[in-house]
Amino acid sequence: MRRLLAAAFLAMLVTGTAGAQDTQAVPYGSWKQLMINGPACLTWREAWEGGTRECANADYEAWLADIxxxxxxxxxxxxYDPARYADPRLAWTRTSFVQTQMMVEDRYFYDPVAGRYTVDRYLDDLTARFGGIDAVLLWPDYPNMxxxxxxxxxxxxDLPGGLPAVKAMVADFHRRGVRVLLPMMMWDQGTRAPDRPWPQAIAEMAREIGIDGINGDTQDGVPLAFSLAADKAGHPLAFQPEGVLADEAVAWDLMSWGQYTFAPVPKVDRYKWLEPRHMVNISDRWARDKTDDLHYAFFNGVGWEAWENVWGIWNGISARDGEAMRRVATLERGLGPLLSGPDWQPFYPTRAAGVYASRWPGADGRVAWxxxxxxxxxxxxxxxxxxxxxxxxxYFDLYHGVELTPRREGDQLLLSFPLEAQGFGAVLALPGAPDPAIRGLMARMKALTATDLASLPRGWAPLPQRLVDIPATPPVATAPEGMVEIPAGDFTFRVQGLEIEGGTSAGVDVxxxxxxxxxxxxxHRLSLPRFFMDRxxxxxxxxxxxxxxxxxxxxxxxxFLKDWKGGTYPAGWDDRPVTWVSQEDARAYAAWAGKRLPHEWExxxxxxxxxxxxxxxxxxWRDDAAPVPxxxxxxxxxxxxGAHPAGASPFGVQDLVGNVWQWTDEYQDGHTRAAILRGGSLYQPQGSIWYFPQAYRNDQHGKLLLMAPSRDRSALVGFRCVKDAD
Structure with missing residues (x-):
């Protein structure tokens, strides 16, 4: 018993000592917390909670000394070893303030009719709407994987044109001054195994196509092994984990995402504070108002993820937020060297309640707020x-592009200037006249801020979608060979999309x-006329x-027909469903046969x-009605x-479920094309919830994002046809 008590006492001492050495701004035991709390006196308290007291300079100084x-x-x-931040090949990360996550299926990025990448069109649109980007995260995997x-x-x-075309496309981004990242998904352990270790495989692919960085999807820190593999390949990469990361990883993960819970009083990003050259891009994909994101970013001198095409669901940036983004990005790019300086002072005291400032002193005597x-x-x-x-x-009001005239009060100079509602401000102190770069920045900001942010619309609406027409076929009176009559009838068309994310928000699915x-x-209650369907x-x-x-x-x-050799299919495959055919290929076959693809409800x-x-x-469910998974x-x-006749429908249609997915309708909006797939397939990759969900039930469908026929073709997507009846 004595030994047990002694051990417990020792553990208490060790725990208490470790906690006592930590900061009061980061709650004990939360070593993975993304944010550091500001001075306690800034926390608003209602009267019944004891009220809020005014912050004194001593409160701020004590807090700053603590952190x-x-x-x-x-x-x-x-x-901590900061050597990687000194690598000039990775210095771009320090000013990568605006990064967009872009689905490769976005219609502004790739033109399937012309069969080419349209990088300039994509970038011109972003420049017009919110001032452009510094980096793009190309997303070719989830949710189709x-x-x-x-x-x-x-x-x-498998992107259109293969790796040579991808390399040329990356070069197009570089020509416009935009860095390029791709994601890596360590949860992808259910598909084809690579022939090399993942760090080596990713590093060699990145070198071949010339990208600049890798986003670690769902990763709470990208291990050092990946940076070392990129170094060994002679092509250093910036790694950007999605979630929280152990403090040690700040030394090699030069970037990260900030996925915060916002509060009225901003907080200090933990990793930006540990290493002021670390770049955080705040990611808040489902938010329809970006004010919190931009406030936290500007206060911390970091960036944000301008993410609108979220897995094919459009969450567009409003005109107000777009203009705020343009202004904040213009200021951050102009102040870039200061915003990664070592002497950052968050929560510099202000004279206005609800207004928060960071001070950024430079070695050359310049100071920015x-x-x-x-x-x-x-x-x-x-x-x-x-x-x-x-x-x-x-002193200069950079936001409005004008010089300030301080008013002296005792041993202080007071700086007065307007701030828009939920707006931004920037002040620059110079030991002399502004140089041409600062004069140019002031001129741009003066022109931009001539319009008040409050006058710009901030509403949100989903993009309208269009169902691609399927022309009717010449009608026939009786079922053609191999087809089944589907009699006219009324039925309730009840179905749900199986998108993994998006909840029940407007804009999800179709x-x-x-x-x-x-x-x-x-x-929806439908009344369908008689038609014929392939058995x-x-x-x-x-x-x-x-x-x-x-x-x-x-x-x-x-x-195209990837599993065929020499212009024909493998021996014994006569009666297997044809796959590796795009929706366009299927339409061509149907037109030749005098048929068409079915509408989903048919x-x-x-x-x-x-x-x-x-x-x-x-x-x-019956195991004998579909193939073994x-x-x-x-x-x-x-x-x-025909191998599973127990799976026949009431009308005698077979092989509807669990063998191959089947093409039906296509939907388009201004940014995305998607096909509705029905029936599911026999393939069930294991180990992750992020793989394309199966849809075996009659009231479920899959939504496959479309880019180009070469990419849309799949080993387990086939089709069947219908024909109209007279």
Whole structure:
């Protein structure tokens, strides 16, 4: 018992000692907390909570000394080595203030009709709307990954034109001064295994196409091994983990995302404070108002993620936020060297309640302040007080592009200037006249701020969608060979999209012609005329007859019939569904056959009949009604059609579920094209929730983002046709 008590007492002493050496600004035990609290006196308290007391200079000085001590001690504890920040090849990260995450399927980035990347169109649009970007995170993987066994490296290699075209596209971004990142997904352990260790494979791919950095999707710190592999490959990369990271990783992860919980009083980014040259891009993808993001970024001298196309769901930036972004980015780019200086002083005292400032002194005698007004109302008053120490400094309101005339009060100079509601301010102190760069910055800001932010709209609305028309076929009276009659009837079309993210927000999934906007859950009563549907998906043998008769060959032929050799399918594959065909390929076959692709609701009616059953054969899953799932890392060929007659629908249509996905409708908005896939496939990659979800039930569908035929083709996407009846 004595030994147990002694051990418990020792543990208490050790814990208490460790806590006592930490800061009061970071709660004990939260070594992974992203943000450092400001001075306690800034916390607003209602009268019934004891009220808020005025902050004295001593409060600020004590707080600043506390977090400085924490930083000094923390660097010792983690054995901090800042060498990587001194590498001139990675210095670009310090001024990468505006990074956008861009889905490669975005229609502003790639033109599938012309078959080319349109980097200038994409960048020109961003410049017009919010002042442009410093870096782009190209996103080619999730949410499509898992439709077959192509891994994250394959997803890049399968971009239109392959790696040579990707390299040229990256060069187009570089020509415009934009750095390029790609993501890596260490959760991708269910698709094809790479033939090299992941750090080596990623480093060599990055070197081949010339990108500048890697975003670590879902990673709470990218391990040092990845930086070392990039160094060994002769192509250093900037790594950017998504989430929180251990303090040690700040030495090699030069960038990170900030995914914060915002409070009225800004907080100090932990990693920016540990290393002022560390770049944080605040990511708040679903927010429809970006004020908090921009306030926290400007206060901390960091950047943000201008993310609008969120997995094919458009969350556009409002005119007000776009103009605020333009102004903040213009100021941050102009003050870049100061904002990564070692002597940053957050929470420099202000004379206005709800207004918060950071002071950024430079080695050349210049001093900048970045200021945010968290109030919902404008201000025009004294904001800053600076020492009147005899130094002949001139002060400039950079935000409005004018020089200030300080008013002396005792041993202080008072600086007064207006601040917009929920707006921004910037002051620069110079030991002499502004140089041409500062004069140019002031002129730009004066022109930009002639319009009050409050006058600009900040509303949000989802992009309208358009269903791509499917022309009717010449009608026939009886079922053609291989087709089944689907009788006319009324049925309830009830279906949900299986997007992994987005909740029930407007804009998620698709908007059917009878709906006002895209949404996840759909229900509509339909009355369908009689039509005919293929009993089975189109097979390899049928598709071969089409090719031989028509001479069809797609212009974009990458991955076309990828599993065929020498112009034909493997022996014994006659009755297997044809795959590695794009929606365009399927349409070409259907037109040759005098048929068309089905609308999704036609597919569902043929699968469920009038009784709303969950699966084509009934309400309970049957293992014998569909192929055995493939849960390994490599796909296997689909089963032959007709091999699972127990899976037939009430009308006798077979192979609807669990063998190959089937093309149906296409939807478009201003930025995204997507196809609705039905029926699911036999492939179930394991180990992650992020793979493309299966949709085996009659009331579920998958939404596949479309880019180009070469990329859209898949090992487990096929099709079946319908024909209209007279």
């Amino acid at each position: 400085r001590h924490w930083r000094q001690e923390r660097r010792i504890r983690i054995g 898992g439709i077959d066994d192509r891994n994250q490296l394959d997803q890049v290699a 970045t200021i945010v007004n968290r109030n919902d109302h404008p201000l025009d008053q004294t904001v800053l007080a600076v020492p009147a120490d005899g130094t002949a400094l001139r 908007a059917y012609p009878w709906e006002g906007e895209a949404r996840r859950y759909h229900e 089975f998906p189109v097979t390899n043998a049928q598709f071969k007859r089409f090719l031989d008769a028509s001479g069809y060959h797609p212009r974009d032929d990458r991955n 597919w569902q009616y043929a699968a469920q009949g009038r009784d709303g059953r969950r699966y084509p054969w009934g309400d309970t 493939e849960r390994g890392r490599a796909v296997r060929p689909p089963d032959a059609v």
